[in-house]
Amino acid sequence: MRTFIGAIVSLAQGFYTTFQFFFQKKPTIAYPSIKKQHAPRFHGLHELRRYADGKERCIGCELCAIACPANAITVIGAENTPEDRRSPGERYAARYEIDELRCIFCGLCEEACPTDAIVLTPRFEMSDYRRGSFIYAKDRLLVPPEAGVGTSPDERPNGIPSDLGSVLAQKSTVDIASGYSATWRGELLKTDRKGLAG
Amino acid sequence: MPVSKVLTRGIGQVDLRDLKVYRRRGGYRQWKRVITELQPAEVVDLVSKSNLRGRGGAGFPTGRKWGFLPNNGRPRYMVCNSDEAEPGTFKDRMLIEETPHQVIEGMLIGAYAIGAKQAFIYIRGEFKRGYEVFTKALADARDAGLIGEQLFGTEHGVEITIHRGAGAYICGEETALLNSLEGKRGEPRLKPPFPAIKGLYDEPTVVNNVETLAFLPYILKNGPEWFAQIGPPKSPGLKVVSVSGHVKKPGNFEVALGTTLRKLLALAGGPRDGRKIIAVQPGGGSSACLFEEHLDLSYDFDTMAANGTMLGSGAVVFFDDTTDFVKAAHALVRFFAHESCGQCTPCREGGHWLEVTLERILHGGGLDSDIDMLVAVARQLTGINLCPLGDSIEPFLASVVKRFESQFRGYVRKRAIAV
C-alpha cells in the first residue's frame, strides 16, 4: 500500500515537474538571428595561413595528418620550383584536404603544425546539403591572398582574438525577449532587463 | 765522450748539402758499415739499446716500433715523415735544407733495419727549397752508388722516392700521410690495423720522423750507450728544439733532453727587454701551456707529460706579458678547425664551433656563458676522435682559459659596456 501511495506521489511529482516547466521562460537562443558567444579558444573551421609576403605557411609535412586522431586530413607534398614558389622552403602542400565531417575539432593539427600554418578559426557555420562539400581543399582552407595572413593561434591564448572581440561587443548574445543571456560556458544568467536597457 | 751537438754541427760553417763535404766529415760510413757488416736485427737491437724515442711528437721508442712489423714475407716500406706543419716547429725543414745527406743516410739505415727495399720521404709541399735540395742530394747519392740495388757489392739495396705533400697539416699524421702517398685523400685511417701491420699499399710500413732517422748514423757511430747516457735515462739523447715566440733570438737549438726551459730561453737570447715570460708552450701548437713557475722544469718527454703537457715535436713558444691569449687561442683553434680533415664529427663540428665562438668573443659579441662553454666543448671533443688532431684543440685553449680567464672575461665585459 505504501509503495502504491509512493508510486502515486512520485507520479504526481513527475507531472508537477513537467507542468512547472510548461510555464517557465525558455533559455533557447534564436540562433541564426541571435548568435551565441563562444569560448575565446573555440575550435571551429580550419584555415591555412600565409606569411606576410603572401607565401603559404604550409610546407606539406603531414604532421597534422599523422597527429589527427580522426584521420580527417590528407596532405600530399610537392617541391617548390623557382618558377612556382608557393612556400618559403623546399616543400609545399600540393593537396591539402580536411574532411570536416570526420574532424572532431580537437585542435591537435594546430598543435602539431611546425609552421603555425593550420589553425582552427572560430567559424563554425558550415552546413551543407552534400557530404562531398565537407571535404575542404586548399581552395577553401587557404586564406585568400587579399585577405591577409589569417588568424594566429598566438593571438588568442588567454585573451580574445580581434574578430571574436567584435562578436563579444555585440549585445546580441543576450536574448532581450527571454531576459536570459547565455555565456560561452553555457551558464544561464538572469539578466536585469533594466540593466540591459540602461 | 760528451758530444753537445751532432745534427746541427757544421750548419752555417760548411756546406753540408755537398756530398763531398758530408762524406769528408764521415758521412755514409755508417751506411756502408751497416749494409756490409751488420744484420738488420743487429741494427734494430742497437737502436733499441740507445732508447731513441721518436722525435715527431709522440715520443714512441723507435726500436720497439720497428719490432712490431710482422714476419709475413710481404714487402715492407720505410716512410720518412717530413710533413712538418706543427705550429712552432721548423727543425725538420732545417735538417732537410741544410743536411739532406744526414737524413738520407738515416733513411737508408732505417730501411735496411726493417728489411724494406723501398723508402719514401714525404716532404711538406711548402718546403720548395727543401725539396730541391733534397732532390739534388738524392741524385748525388744515387750517382755515388749509395742508393739503389746491390750496394757495396752486397745483395741488399734501398731505393728512395720523394713525395711532396699538397699543403694539408693532417698529412703529418702517419696514416693520412700514407693515404696521401697512395694518391688518396689525405685523411687518417681507422686504427687498427696499424701501419706496422697494414700500412702503405696495405703492406707493413714504418713511418719515422726526419730527426729520428737523422740520429741513426750517430747512434751507430758512437754506440747506443753514448746516446742513452745523455739526459734522463727514460728519454735520453739530444733534441733539436725550435724556440720561438717573444724571445730575442728565435731559432733551432740542439740540446740534450733534460735541459731546463729557462736554459732554452737563455739560449734564445732571453725575453724582450723589459718584458717577462709568463707562459710557454713546450711542444708545438697541440700542447698545453706551462707558465712562469714551470720554467725550471727539465725539458724531456716524461717531465712534460707529468706536468700535463707534452714535448711533442720540440717546438717551444714563449709568451711574454704583452700576449693577448684570446687572440692566441683563436689563432690556434682556427688553425686546427681549418686543418681538420672533416672525418670525425667532434673534430669537424666541435673545432668549427670553438672557432666561431672565439671569433665572436674577439669581435665583442661574447656572452658570459661562452667561456665555460668553450672549456666544456673543448673537453667533450677530446678523446673520442680517430686521430690526434681533434685532441690537439683542447690543451692550449683549456690551459690558457684556466690561467688567463680574466683576459677572456675582459672581452665579454667589453661587450657588456658596449651594450
Next chain:
Amino acid sequence: MPLWLFVVIKSALVLFVVVTTFAYAMLAERKVLAWMQLRPGPNRVGPWGLLQPAADAAKMLFKEDLTPATADSLIYRLAPWISMITAMGVFAVIPFSESSSGLWSIGDVNAGILFVFSLTSLGVYGISLAGWSSGSKFPLLGSLRSTAQMISYELAMTLSVVGVLILAGTTSLAGIVHAQNKLWFVIPQFLGFIIYVITAVAETNRAPFDLVEAETELVGGFHTEYSGLRFGLFFIAEYLNMITVSCIATLLFFGGWNPLFGLSVIPGIVWFVLKVGFVIFIYIWLRATLPRLRYDRLMAFGWQVLLPLATLNLMATAAIVAWKG
C-alpha cells in the same frame, strides 16, 4: 435538400473540422512538449509557428513514396488507408453538440458506442498489416506488439465503459450525454475513467505505451518502411484516434456539451471543444512526463491490473445499480 446531400455536407464539414483539429493537435503537441522541455517549439513557419502544420503537410506530400522490394505491395499500400479510414469513420457517430434543430452529428446511431468500439478495433488491422507487409523485421515486431497490445487493452477499455452504459442505461452517445445533465459520470465512475484513460493511451499507441513504434528500439516500428503520403496517413490516423478517444472520454465522463457551472449561455459546442482539448492536453502531458514501459510490464499491467480492476468496477456498478433499482 435531400437527406443524402445533407449528410454529404455534414460529412465534409466534419471532415474539414476534424482534419484541421488533427493538424493543430499536432502543432499543439509539439508546442506543449517543447514548453514542458524548456524549448520554444516550432516558431519559424508563420507567426508562433502557426503555419507549421501546412509546412509539414507539404513536406509529407512531396516526399518520395517508397515501397520496399520485399514488401507485399498491395497490402503495403492498403494498410495506411485502413488505419485512416477507420479512424475517420468514428466521427460519423460522434455528436459534438446539440441544438434546437437536433443533434450535431452526421448520424445519430442509437448503438453509437458500439459502432465506435467496433471501428477502432478495426484500426489495428491497418497497423498489423502494415508491419507484416513491409517485409522487414522491425515493422513486423511493431505489428506483433500492436496486435498483442490492442487485444490486451481493448478488453479492459470496453469493460471500463460498460459501467457508464449501465449508469446511462443506453448505448446512444447522445443518450449518455443527456444522462449526465446532473452529474458527470467521472465522479461515480472515477475508477472507470482512470482505466479508460490508461487503456485509451495504449489503444492509440501513444507514450508511455508507444511500444508499437518505439523509435529507440524498433526504429519506428510498423511504419519504419513508410514514407511520404502513406506515412502521413498513419500519422493522421494516430492523431484522429487520439481525438476520438478524447471525444469519447468527454462524452462518457465529462458530460459532453453540458455546460459547467450552469453557464448555458456559452454554446454546447464550445464546452465540448474545451473538454476535448483538456483531455488531449492530458495526453500530451503524459507523453512529456512518463518514460516508455517495458513490454512485459505493459502486458502484465493490462492483464493483471487493469482487467481485474475494470471487472471489479463493472461488478460494483452493476451491483449498486441493481440495488438502487
Next chain:
Amino acid sequence: MNGAPKEVTLTIDGTQLTVPEGTLLVEAAKRIKTDIPVYCYHPKLGPAGLCRICLVDVEKTPKLQIACNTTVGEGMVVHTYGPKVEDGRRAVLEFLLLNHPLDCPICDKGGECDLQDYSIAYGQGASRLADPKEIKPKAIDLGPTIVLDDERCIVCQRCTRFDEIITLEQSLVVKDRGQRDVIATATGTPYVSMFSGNVTELCPVGALTSKTYRFKSRPWDLNRSLTTCVQCSAGCAINVDERHGEVLRTMSVPGDDAVSEGWLCDRGRYNVGFYSDPRRLTSPLLRRDGEWVQLGWEDAIDLWARTLHEAVDSAGPKSLAALGGGRLTNEEAYLIGHVFRALGCENIDWRTGRQRQASPGPRGGTYADVESAQAIVLVGVPPAQTTPIMSLRIRKAVSQRGARMILVGDYALPIRVAHERVARPRDLASLDLDRYERIAFFWDGIDPRVGSELNEFAEGLAEGRKIFTYVTGETPNARGAEGMGLVPRSGGRDSVGMLAAARDGNLRSLAIFAANPVLHMPGGADSVRGAIENVPFVVTTELFMTPTAERSTLVLPARGPFEKSGHTFDVTGAVRVLRPGVAAPTGTLSDLEILIALASALGVDVPGPAALHRQAALHAPWVARGFGDPALFAEGELKAPRAGAKATGLRLVIAADLFSGGGTVYHDDRLGELRPLATAALSEHTAAVAEVHDGYLVDIVAAEGTLRGLVVRVAPNHVDGTVTILEGLPDAPASAFEGGQTVALANVRAARVPVGVA
C-alpha cells in the same frame, strides 16, 4: 686456419655471450638486441670510425671505444650505457646537430631518420650553439637521379664508400675538408651510376634523396609490400612502397643476401612510375577498320576463343602460334603452354628478343658461387647492363678476392677494372685457365654459336675444376618461361620460324603475351611489323600501346609485375615469389586471369591454383645441356657468318642499356633523363682515327641498311676498331642489324648535341 672459428666470450651490459673471434662489438651487441647507434658503420660497408656515435665503455681502457671498430676479446666487459657513454653520445649528437638544419618536417627522411631517432633516444634537448647555423647549398643536383642537401650531410661517407667498395666506380668523393667538406664527384661531372639509388638508402639522414621521391610522401603514409623485381632476370627482392594506388618508391630488402645483398639497380628502383601512368590500357581494344574499338572483357575473350577454334577447324593447329615474354610469372608461362598445347598448337616460344637461351645447363651456379670464383669469363653483353646485381657480385670477386676477369668479344665494361680480352671463346685456351679451381662463365645467351663454343671450352677444362655457368640475358624471367615449357617441341616453330610462317601467310592467329617483338626481335622492326600484319588475328596482352600492340588486332590490358602474384625463377634458377604491391587499374587483368578466361572459353581444363603454384615453384623440368644447347635451336636458325661488307670499316657491337626498351621505361616520364640517346660509342683511339668527336652526329652504314643520326660518344673501355650501338631504342632500330659485321661511319656532322648521360 682450418676448423671452426675460435669463439670468445664477453659481457655486454651484464649479459654474457659467446661470439666468433673477430666479431665487431656492434655486431655482437646486435645478437643480444642491444642498440648501439651507428651512422658511418654499415654491415656491408664495414667500419669507418668517422661519426663517433657508437662509443661504448670497455673496462680496462681509459677512453671510450668505438664499437664499430673494436673486435671482441676474451673476457671483455662492455657497457653500452652509463654516464660516461651517454655523455660521449650526447656530445657527438650535439656536434652532429650543430649545423644540421632542424627541418625534419620538410625532410624526406623525417620519420625514418637515424639522426632523428638517436637524437630523441640519446641526445640532449637543446643545443648550446649561440651562433647562427652554417648556410650550405641545398638541392645540389648530383646527377640524373640524386639530389644532395649539403646542410643535412653528416659526412658519414657511406655513399662514397659504397661507390668505392661495392660498385668500384669511385666517382663520389668528399671534397674539401673540415667543416667545409661536401659530397661531390671528383671531376664535377654528374654522378652517373646504375646503382646510384642505393646511396639514398644508405644515407642515414636526408642529405641524399632520389629525384623521383623528393617531397612526394612521408614514410608513415606508405604501404609496404615485399615482392620480387622483374625488370631483369636477377630476381632481387624488393619492397614496394605505395600510397593512393601509386608506387612512390621502392626499397631494397636488407635480408636478401641470397640475391641482391640489399642493393638495387637504378632500373629496378626507379622504373616504377609506369604503374600509375595515364597511358595505361584499361579496356580491351579491338582494331576494326583501322580504328580502335573498346570491347568488354567477355566479348574479347569470346572473340579470341572463337577465332582460335575457327583457325584450328579451317587450317589446323599449325596455323596458331603463341609468344610469351619476360613479364610473365611461371604460372602464366606454364598456362600458355598448357592452353595452346591443348589446342594442338606447338608453335610456342618465349624468345621475343635477341636472347635465345635462358638456362645455363647442369653447372649453373648460385650468386655466392660468383664471389668465390678465381676467374670470371664474360661472353657477350656484360651482366652489368643486363643483370646489374649480378655484376656487383662479379665486382666483389674482383675487388675482394682478386679474381681474374676475362672478356670475350667486343663489349665494353662499364667500369675500369683490370681485365683481359679475347675475341672468341676458343681463344680462351691461350689463357691457362686450367690453373684455377673455380671458374665462372657468363654468357648473354644471344649467339648460339658462341655459346656452344664456350660450352665446348668449359667441358674441355681439366677434371676437378668447379665451373659455374650463368646466362645473364636481357629477358626477365626467361628462365621461368624456358623451364615452364614455352619452347617449341615436337616440330613446332620457334619465334623466328613463326614470323617466317606469318610472312608466308601460314599463320591464322598469333598470341603475344607481354612481349614487344617489333622492338627486340632480330630482323628489325619493319620486318617483324610486316610479318605481324600478315596474320589475320593477333592478340597482345600489354600495359601500354607498344609498337607491337599497335599492329595487333586485339589488345588486352594486362597487369604489371607488382600488381599480381606468382613465382619466377631468378638467373640462378632459384624460385622467387611475387606478391601484389599496388592495386591494378580497374579494367585490367593479369595474364594469368586472361589465360584462365581463355581456357574456360575454349573449354580447356586448367589445373587448380594449388597445382599451378606447385608447378610454378618447382625447378625447371627442362634443363639445358649447356650453353648453346642444340635442342633449343632449330637448324635453320643458325646463320652463316656474314661476309664483311667493307674491309676497312669498324666492327659493329650491339649492346644493351639498362634503360632502353619501348614498354615500361618508355612510358615513365620521370626516367626521361636516364633513357639513353641513340649513340655510337667509340674508343678514344678509334674516334681519333675516324676523326669524330664527342657529340658529333654520324650514320652507320651496314649490310642491312643505314642507321641514321647517332650521337657519337667517345668513351673509355671500348675496344679499338669497334662501334657500339644500343639495342631496344624505339627511335633507333638496332634490332635490324647483326652484330659483329663490319660497318662504316658516314655522313659525319659536327653538330654538338649535348650528350646527357648514357
